[in-house]
Each structure stands twice: as C-alpha cells, then as structure tokens.
Amino acid sequence: MPASTFTGKLDIHKGVTVSSAEEPCPDVKEFTARLEASLRKWQDAKLRGVWFRVTVNHVQWIPILAQNGFIIHNAYGDTITMCRWIQRDEANRIPNYAHNMVGAGAVVINEKNQVLVVQERYRDRPYWKLPGGYVDPGEDIVYAAQREVLEETNVRTEFESLVTVRHSLEAVFGCSDLYFVVRLRPLTSEITKQDVEIDNAKWMDVDEFLNHPEVHDNNRLFVRKCIENKSNGIMMGRDTTFHPITQKPQALYYITKVSS
Amino acid sequence: MPASTFTGKLDIHKGVTVSSAEEPCPDVKEFTARLEASLRKWQDAKLRGVWFRVTVNHVQWIPILAQNGFIIHNAYGDTITMCRWIQRDEANRIPNYAHNMVGAGAVVINEKNQVLVVQERYRDRPYWKLPGGYVDPGEDIVYAAQREVLEETNVRTEFESLVTVRHSLEAVFGCSDLYFVVRLRPLTSEITKQDVEIDNAKWMDVDEFLNHPEVHDNNRLFVRKCIENKSNGIMMGRDTTFHPITQKPQALYYITKVSS
Numbered sequence: 001m002p003a004s005t006f007t008g009k010l011d012i013h014k015g016v017t018v019s020s021a022e023e024p025c026p027d028v029k030e031f032t033a034r035l036e037a038s039l040r041k042w043q044d045a046k047l048r049g050v051w052f053r054v055t056v057n058h059v060q061w062i063p064i065l066a067q068n069g070f071i072i073h074n075a076y077g078d079t080i081t082m083c084r085w086i087q088r089d090e091a092n093r094i095p096n097y098a099h100n101m102v103g104a105g106a107v108v109i110n111e112k113n114q115v116l117v118v119q120e121r122y123r124d125r126p127y128w129k130l131p132g133g134y135v136d137p138g139e140d141i142v143y144a145a146q147r148e149v150l151e152e153t154n155v156r157t158e159f160e161s162l163v164t165v166r167h168s169l170e171a172v173f174g175c176s177d178l179y180f181v182v183r184l185r186p187l188t189s190e191i192t193k194q195d196v197e198i199d200n201a202k203w204m205d206v207d208e209f210l211n212h213p214e215v216h217d218n219n220r221l222f223v224r225k226c227i228e229n230k231s232n233g234i235m236m237g238r239d240t241t242f243h244p245i246t247q248k249p250q251a252l253y254y255i256t257k258v259s260s
Numbered sequence: 261m262p263a264s265t266f267t268g269k270l271d272i273h274k275g276v277t278v279s280s281a282e283e284p285c286p287d288v289k290e291f292t293a294r295l296e297a298s299l300r301k302w303q304d305a306k307l308r309g310v311w312f313r314v315t316v317n318h319v320q321w322i323p324i325l326a327q328n329g330f331i332i333h334n335a336y337g338d339t340i341t342m343c344r345w346i347q348r349d350e351a352n353r354i355p356n357y358a359h360n361m362v363g364a365g366a367v368v369i370n371e372k373n374q375v376l377v378v379q380e381r382y383r384d385r386p387y388w389k390l391p392g393g394y395v396d397p398g399e400d401i402v403y404a405a406q407r408e409v410l411e412e413t414n415v416r417t418e419f420e421s422l423v424t425v426r427h428s429l430e431a432v433f434g435c436s437d438l439y440f441v442v443r444l445r446p447l448t449s450e451i452t453k454q455d456v457e458i459d460n461a462k463w464m465d466v467d468e469f470l471n472h473p474e475v476h477d478n479n480r481l482f483v484r485k486c487i488e489n490k491s492n493g494i495m496m497g498r499d500t501t502f503h504p505i506t507q508k509p510q511a512l513y514y515i516t517k518v519s520s
C-alpha cells in the first residue's frame with residue numbers, strides 16, 4: 001500500500017503549506033514515509049515552495065524535515081516554519097523572512113521652542129534623548145512614534161512630517177535597524193512620566209539640547225534637520241492610502257510642500 | 261546531589277544565552293532537571309532575559325522550554341531561539357524580533373528622459389514596473405537597489421536621492437512591508453536582461469510610463485515625485501557614517517539640498 005500523503009493548502013504562487021496542528025502525525029516513522037510520498041506527489045504536480053508550520057508540540061518533525069532539505073524560514077510564538085523549493089531545475093525564489101528591526105522616534109517642539117526629551121532608566125550615562133522605541137507588529141510608524149511619546153511623557157501629539165530615516169547594519173539579534181524620526185506637534189503640554197523604562201522627562205530649550213554634552217550626535221542631527229526643514233519651508237509629508245495590488249493600508253512618505 | 265546547571269554566556273543587559281551546540285544535553289529528563297536548577301540559579305543572580313539557542317538536532321528541548329514559560333523569539337537557518345524574562349516583578353522588556361520586510365526599488369532616468377522599466381516573468385498581466393526587490397540580510401538599502409538594477413538589466417548606476425518610502429501593513433509572511441524608492445543615475449545604457457525572473461527590460465519615455473495602462477499607481481507616483489523633486493531643486497540625500505553608540509555602519513537620509 002502506498003504511504004498516505006499530506007493535503008496542505010495550495011497558494012497562488014504554486015506553493016503548499018502543511019500545518020502540524022491541522023494534520024498531526026506524531027509517529028516519526030510514519031511522518032518520514034508520508035513526507036517522502038508527499039514530496040514526490042508535489043514534484044509531479046510541479047509545485048514550487050513547500051512550507052511546514054510546526055508547533056512546539058510536534059518538534060519531532062523538524063530534524064526529519066531538515067534531513068529532507070528543508071530550512072527554517074521563520075518562527076515566533078509557538079510555531080516554527082520550514083520551507084523548501086522542490087523544483088530542482090529552478091532557483092529558490094522564496095524571499096528571506098524579515099531581518100530589519102524598525103523603530104520610531106519623535107521630535108516634539110512646543111511654541112516656546114522647547115523640545116520634549118527623556119532620560120532612560122537603564123543606561124550607563126544620563127543621556128537626554130528624543131522619545132521613541134520599536135514599532136509593534138502590524139503597527140503604523142507614525143502611530144508608533146505617537147504611542148511612544150504618550151507612554152513615556154503622556155503628551156498627546158499630531159503628525160507634522162518625516163524628518164530622517166536611519167539605517168544601521170549589524171544591530172541587535174543579527175538584524176539591521178531602521179529608525180524613522182518624525183516631527184510631531186504637541187497637543188498637550190503637561191508631562192506625566194508613565195513608562196517604567198523612563199527616569200525623567202522634560203521640555204528642554206532647543207539651544208540647550210543642541211549643545212548639551214549628554215546628547216548623542218544622531219539625536220542632535222535629527223533636531224537640527226527638523227529646524228532646517230521648517231525654516232526652508234520643506235517637509236516630507238505622508239499620505240495614507242491603500243496598496244493598489246493588495247488593497248492593504250499603506251503610508252507613503254515624500255517631499256510634499258515647498259513654500260517660499 | 262543537586263542537578264548541574266547550564267553555564268551560558270552573560271550579556272551586558274543582565275541576560276544569559278545557552279546554546280545547545282555548546283552545551284548539549286540529549287537526555288530529556290536530565291535537560292529538565294538542569295533547566296529548572298539553572299532558572300533558580302539565574303533568578304537568584306537577578307538576571308533578566310534568558311535565551312536558549314536550539315539547533316535542529318536538539319529540538320527535544322523545545323517543548324520542555326515551552327512548558328517552562330519560554331516562547332519562540334526567532335529562528336532561521338538551523339537554529340531556533342527561545343526566550344523568557346525571569347524576574348517576575350518586572351515587565352518583559354525583550355523587543356520582538358524583526359517583523360518588517362524591506363525592499364528597494366529604483367527610478368533610473370537617462371538623458372533622453374527615458375525611465376528604465378522591467379516586466380516580471382511570473383505575473384497575471386504584463387505590467388511594466390521599476391526594477392527592485394528585497395534587501396538582503398546585512399545589505400545597505402541603496403546598494404540593494406543598485407544590485408537589483410544590475411541583476412535585472414545590467415545597467416550600472418550611482419545614487420542620486422531617496423524619493424519615497426512606502427510602508428504597507430498586512431503583507432507577506434504576516435509582516436509589514438517597507439519599500440524604499442531611490443533615484444539612481446545611469447552610468448551605462450545598454451540593457452542585458454540577466455535575471456530569470458525578468459521577461460523584458462527597456463528604456464521607456466517618461467511620458468509613456470506615466471500614462472501607460474499597464475503601470476501600477478504606486479510606480480507612477482514614484483516617478484512623478486522624482487521629477488517634481490528635481491524641478492523643485494529638492495532632494496532627500498544620504499550620509500554614510502557610523503552609529504555614535506555601536507560604531508556600526510549607518511546611512512542617514514534627509515532633505516539635503518535646496519537650490520533655487
């Protein structure tokens with residue numbers, strides 16, 4: 001009797017995905033036979049990418065998948081995803097999983113020409129820095145900057161412009177690191193430190209910030225660029241629309257305004 | 261006799277990392293005892309984040325780690341990394357792993373006011389699009405755009421400016437998607453299609469591209485913004501320096517030039 005095969009779910013890229021939660025097969029010997037029969041079936045059907053989503057309770061699949069040419073593509077929560085390109089006469093066209101951390105920071109300047117700054121709790125020296133942090137999964141970048149300002153200082157803000165993008169290589173977790181600095185207009189002024197990670201928060205005169213010994217060069221540059229753009233009447237604006245192909249929410253950032 | 265414990269490697273954040281490759285422990289019962297003794301030791305030592313790097317040959321550790329409060333943080337190649345914040349009176353401050361795909365595309369316009377465009381091989385309709393693709397791990401964004409142009413058309417280029425950043429939510433692999441469009445100046449003009457994924461590549465009159473029925477709205481916008489910036493004498497330039505804290509390579513993008 002030929003071994004039974006996995007059903008999986010087909011996708012529009014001629015790929016197939018098998019989930020251990022939906023097609024459990026705890027016996028290692030049976031799994032091996034079923035995998036080999038499935039690979040033959042999918043090769044004959046001219047499929048391309050084969051994906052296995054394995055939950056932590058079915059990890060015995062993983063070394064067998066590895067022996068059959070699968071590599072780990074990504075994993076989070078309780079699921080590990082492995083993949084293999086099964087057409088041997090074609091190059092593997094599966095993109096790498098995400099490998100760039102993304103953060104957002106804010107330049108918030110009030111009508112007294114003071115910039116909103118914070119001191120982090122866990123640090124070697126008492127640096128004053130712009131509020132900011134990592135963008136959450138599925139979160140909009142500007143929303144993330146506003147959320148961080150609110151969490152760290154309780155100041156509510158609205159978007160004015162994108163000031164700078166920084167891309168650093170060789171950052172945390174072996175990833176690269178993108179940091180978006182946006183200018184936000186304060187809608188409230190009273191500071192209430194919320195976040196346990198923040199020791200101190202205050203409005204500091206912009207001139208003091210630009211000359212303060214305990215301010216990092218990148219932060220100084222972000223504020224300087226912000227002021228420069230404003231005095232030149234130029235900004236990087238933002239359009240929120242929908243992606244023309246996927247119809248998912250998208251934000252576009254580009255130079256939008258030149259007033260002279 | 262008390263169970264032996266893992267040694268691991270301490271980091272500057274009061275965290276510790278154990279690698280299954282360096283401290284193997286194939287026996288599940290022994291692993292469980294050693295893990296529990298280690299967690300007590302690390303809690304007493306006031307450590308914070310505990311990390312286990314598990315290779316595909318030691319996956320029997322994974323369900324036991326999950327039972328002990330560890331979650332999968334990330335995984336690629338042959339290694340799965342799980343983590344847990346062990347101080348119960350503190351909130352977990354371990355950032356999520358990367359969850360934004362990053363791509364780069366190029367607007368390459370020659371002296372005849374023609375834009376470099378390609379047709380992809382795997383597609384439903386014969387769209388003409390700007391060359392581009394995903395940024396490789398550890399790769400600079402502008403370098404990625406230049407590499408994609410070279411791979412798809414064999415045209416060599418140099419950086420002129422950043423035109424647009426697009427951030428889309430709910431994209432592939434459950435990630436968000438960032439796309440950086442840069443303007444590149446062509447250094448050569450002859451097109452040789454290299455990439456198997458590309459069916460066709462050519463120089464197309466900019467006006468034709470802007471009015472072509474088989475061009476996506478985003479692509480049209482990128483080229484329009486590019487031309488607008490040039491005629492306004494404004495651009496988003498790029499500085500490559502080193503991060504002031506980590507001393508790793510960084511690229512900064514901001515409005516740099518206003519000529520009138």
